[in-house]
Amino acid sequence: MSLVRINRLRCLAGREDVLESRLAQAQDAAQRERGCIGYRWLRLSGGDYLGISEWADEAAWTAHLASPAFKHFFALEQASPCTAGPPEHDSATDIGAMP
Secondary structure, three states: OOEEEEEEEEEOOOOHHHHHHHHHHHHHHHHOOOOEEEEEEEEOOOOEEEEEEEEOOHHHHHHHHOOHHHHHHHHHHHHOOOEOOOOEEEEEOOOOOOO
């Protein structure tokens, strides 16, 4: 069964364009990684961003966390923050088709 990861970021005011550029680069890189089934970022009202990714298994997710693109995103964030703190993380389980 695949692994779905959900991440929520709060963007600092005025940094939306920079954050969206970084997220687009991270998304593009992740979608090319082995075991990535899907990966996208959504802009929510109020300055939050929601990332939803699906991975073939835990090993694919773990490899993503060690990837150069993942490390690069957080190195940029540390050097020039766009977010108000670390992301909130959660996992989800696909329960199949809803009636």
